[in-house]
Amino acid sequence: MSKAGYRLISGFFYSPYGAKVPRRTLSTSKRIADLVTAHQLEQQLKSSEEYVVHWFRRDLRLNDNHALSLALRSGKKVIPLFIFDREILDNLEDTSDKRVQFIHDTLQSLDGALREQGSSILFLHGQVGDCFVDILRRFPISAVYCNKDYEPAARARDSQVEELLRHHGVAFHSLKDQVLFEENEVLKDDGTAYTVFTPYSRKWKAALADAKLQHFETSTHLNAFAPILHPKIPGMQQLGFMKCDYPHYPTQPSISLLKRYEETRNLPALDATTHLSVHLRFGTISIRECVRVARANSETWLNELIWREFFMMILYHHPRVVTDCFKPQYEAIAWRNDEQDFHSWCEGKTGYPMVDAGMRELKATGFMHNRVRMVVASFLCKHLLIDWRRGEAYFARLLLDYELSSNNGNWQWSAGCGCDAAPYFRVFNPMEQQRKFDPDLEYCKRWLDADDFYRSPIVDHAMARQRALTVYGAALKSMTA
Ligand code: FAD
Numbered sequence: 133m134s135k136a137g138y139r140l141i142s143g144f145f146y147s148p149y150g151a152k153v154p155r156r157t158l159s160t161s162k163r164i165a166d167l168v169t170a171h172q173l174e175q176q177l178k179s180s181e182e183y184v185v186h187w188f189r190r191d192l193r194l195n196d197n198h199a200l201s202l203a204l205r206s207g208k209k210v211i212p213l214f215i216f217d218r219e220i221l222d223n224l225e226d227t228s229d230k231r232v233q234f235i236h237d238t239l240q241s242l243d244g245a246l247r248e249q250g251s252s253i254l255f256l257h258g259q260v261g262d263c264f265v266d267i268l269r270r271f272p273i274s275a276v277y278c279n280k281d282y283e284p285a286a287r288a289r290d291s292q293v294e295e296l297l298r299h300h301g302v303a304f305h306s307l308k309d310q311v312l313f314e315e316n317e318v319l320k321d322d323g324t325a326y327t328v329f330t331p332y333s334r335k336w337k338a339a340l341a342d343a344k345l346q347h348f349e350t351s352t353h354l355n356a357f358a359p360i361l362h363p364k365i366p367g368m369q370q371l372g373f374m375k376c377d378y379p380h381y382p383t384q385p386s387i388s389l390l391k392r393y394e395e396t397r398n399l400p401a402l403d404a405t406t407h408l409s410v411h412l413r414f415g416t417i418s419i420r421e422c423v424r425v426a427r428a429n430s431e432t433w434l435n436e437l438i439w440r441e442f443f444m445m446i447l448y449h450h451p452r453v454v455t456d457c458f459k460p461q462y463e464a465i466a467w468r469n470d471e472q473d474f475h476s477w478c479e480g481k482t483g484y485p486m487v488d489a490g491m492r493e494l495k496a497t498g499f500m501h502n503r504v505r506m507v508v509a510s511f512l513c514k515h516l517l518i519d520w521r522r523g524e525a526y527f528a529r530l531l532l533d534y535e536l537s538s539n540n541g542n543w544q545w546s547a548g549c550g551c552d553a554a555p556y557f558r559v560f561n562p563m564e565q566q567r568k569f570d571p572d573l574e575y576c577k578r579w580l581d582a583d584d585f586y587r588s589p590i591v592d593h594a595m596a597r598q599r600a601l602t603v604y605g606a607a608l609k610s611m612t613a
Contacts, residue, residue, distance in 0.1 A: 183271055183358055184208045187215070187278040188253070189286075191309055191415035192238045194245060196348050198309035203277035204353035211271060211358045212246060214239055216257040216371055230378040230498040230532050233368065238416055240365050251357035255365050260289055261296060268300050275302060279309035279415070282444055283536050284451040309348075310415065311441050312423055313339055315448040318441075325449040327458075327551040332445070333438045340427070345420050378532055379497050381407035383417050390429040397432070400490075400501035401574035406433070407499070409533035412440065443541030446551055453540055453550075455521075461611035462549030462556075466603055468517040476590050477512050478526060480579070483589035486566040487511050489579035496579070498532030503569050509546035510560040515596040517603055520547035548604065556604040559597045 186203040194200065203210045221232065243253045256263040267273065276297055281290065294304040308314055318336045319325060326332035368375050385406045396404035411417040419437070426434035447453060457463050476482050480491035490504035500508070505527075512523040524543040528534050544550025548558075570576055576585075 181272070182208055182274045183211050184275040184277060185211045185213050185267065185271075185273055187213045187276055188239075188242075189278060189415075190281055190413070191279045192235070192242060193416050193418065194242065194350055194354075196418040196421060197279070197350060197415075198348045199277040199279045199305065199307040201348035201350050201353070202305065202307065203275075204350055204356040206275065206277075206356075208274060208356075209358035210277075210356050211273070211360065212242075212251070212253045213267070214253050214255055215260055215263045216255065216366070218257065218259050221371060221373075225529055227372065228374045228376040230376055231534065232371070232373050233376050234378055234410065234532065235414060236365065236368055236371075238414065243365055246357060247361070249354050249357055250359045250361075252361045253365070254360075254362045257366060257371060261292060264293055264296055268297075268302070273302055275305060277305045277307070280306045280314075281310070282315065282448050284447070284454060310419065311444060312336075312343065312345075312419060313441060315445050318445070325445060326442075327446070329439065329442050329552045332442050333435060336438050336441065337434075340423070345424050347420065379407075379499060381410060383408075383411050385422065385425050385429075385433075387425070387429055390425070390433055393430045394432045398503045398569050399575075400504050401570055401572070401578070403501075405502065409535070409538075410499075413533050413535050439541075440535075440538055443537040446541055447537035450551075453544065454536070457547075457549035458544055458551045459549050459553075461608055462547070464607035464611050465517075465519075465549075466607065467519040469519055469522070470516065473516045473590060474512075474518055474522060477508070477516060477518070477523075481584075481587065482511065482591075483587040484511065484562040484566075485573065485576040485580060485585060486570060487562050488584060488587075489576040492579040494527070494530050498530055500531075501575075503565070504575075505542065506546060507560055507562055507565045509543055510554075511562055513547040514559045514600040514604075515562075515591050515593070517600060520544060520549065556608070557601055559600055561593055561597075563593065 184203050184206050186200050191197050191199070200210075200212075224232070239253065239255070243255075246252050254267075256266065258266075264276075276293070278290075281287070290304075290306060294306075297304045313336060315325070318332060318339055320331075320335075326335070385408060389404060389406060392404060396402050408417060408422065412419065412422070422437055423434065426437055446458070450458060477487070477491060480488035480495070482488055482491075486504060487508050490500050490508045493504070494500045509520070509523055512518050513520050520543045524539055527539055527543070528536075531539065541550060545553045548554055548556035566573070566576065573585075
């Protein structure tokens with residue numbers, strides 16, 4: 133240990149508060165012998181060079197990253213930043229959370245790639261505003277770059293950060309990267325937002341035909357990352373979480389899978405969907421790359437990517453859907469909300485094999501096939517008459533690919549109360565669904581024990597269907613009366 137707490141390790145200065153500055157960023161006359169206090173180092177950083185920050189959030193990749201590509205071309209050295217946001221982490225229910233582990237692993241490999249370039253990610257753990265105050269104190273920065281996040285809470289957070297930075301004369305650049313078309317780029321002819329998918333998707337595709345699917349090159353600018361080695365990523369335990377496992381899915385769509393997607397996508401036993409949802413969620417793949425591949429290989433798959441943007445657009449224009457039914461008249465439904473039934477559903481013990489297999493897959497892996505998600509969601513809302521918000525929250529807790537707009541939109545669709553939703557009188561028959569989409573019980577057997585097939589159903593289908601029609605019908609009648 134040198135004077136004033138500085139340590140020289142492998143050619144880098146460690147400051148007592150963490151940042152490690154490589155020798156080559158300091159002039160010879162400012163080598164370690166001259167460094168006395170942390171304050172002096174900070175002063176030296178301030179006088180010598182200005183930086184820009186790239187704030188990683190839902191864009192955890194180096195390639196084809198819009199904001200990052202601009203930061204790297206800004207002419208300033210780029211400090212890559214990731215904030216473990218306490219407001220998010222402290223509110224997670226489980227200390228074993230697959231999403232946190234996924235983010236942790238991804239950041240670790242990103243950081244490793246940056247260290248090979250002589251740079252590293254600045255990891256902070258705290259409240260976002262406090263972290264930026266800390267950054268402004270420690271580094272002379274002129275701008276922060278990030279990719280836009282469209283969720284209501286993220287938008288509120290970003291405008292607070294922007295305000296704080298503006299107060300310090302620092303620019304805040306937030307770029308479109310997560311979607312092809314933002315909330316106001318695909319609108320009806322009268323300038324209002326769509327609420328029905330089919331005309332929205334038609335307009336979306338017309339806009340795509342005119343759009344240039346830009347690739348945001350970064351590989352030729354990696355030397356613009358600031359040569360500062362910050363401390364390594366804190367361990368899961370330091371963040372308050374236990375290590376856990378999750379299924380690792382490829383970050384590229386398989387072309388042969390997409391060629392068969394139309395015929396096989398509804399068969400859960402085949403695993404014939406791309407599993408890219410987690411990568412799209414955390415930005416480990418670029419949406420532009422997905423759309424390029426979809427356009428060349430599968431119109432049906434392209435439609436699924438459009439559903440993703442449709443629900444994002446709905447959430448943007450109608451943030452009340454986070455808590456309320458899109459169609460207000462559905463608020464009158466007299467949900468039974470029976471606790472024992474809810475428990476049986478969560479545990480995969482309803483006596484309906486496809487429902488039970490899906491719920492067990494979710495618990496074990498954090499994933500569930502889309503067809504099965506539709507079956508279990510419909511079963512909860514219609515057969516058990518449990519408020520869709522309870523199912524939505526349970527999915528939000530466990531899904532590796534949890535995404536507010538898609539989860540909310542699909543739950544409201546299944547419950548019948550969403551925009552462009554299934555009509556309320558369409559009640560999936562879970563046995564029929566299984567016979568059609570898992571005829572040999574191959575998927576169900578993967579997740580259930582032999583005994584589970586003898587479990588008595590917690591509710592009779594014909595009775596439950598009639599009950600749902602009566603309760604839904606009464607609610608809608610009461611609102612129109
Ligand atoms: P693929 O079939 O390969 O589709 C490609 C991509 O298109 C997906 O990764 C996803 O980004 C998008 N997509 C596909 N279907 C939908 C859809 N119905 N709505 C919106 N986007 C879609 N998807 C999430 O990403 N996060 C969620 O939290 C989520 N919750 C859901 C809850 C319910 C009740 C239901 C019925 C569906 C939900 N979905 C959610 C949509 C869908 O089930 C998943 O996107 C899909 O199963 C992910 O698997 P995949 O990547 O193999 O999909």
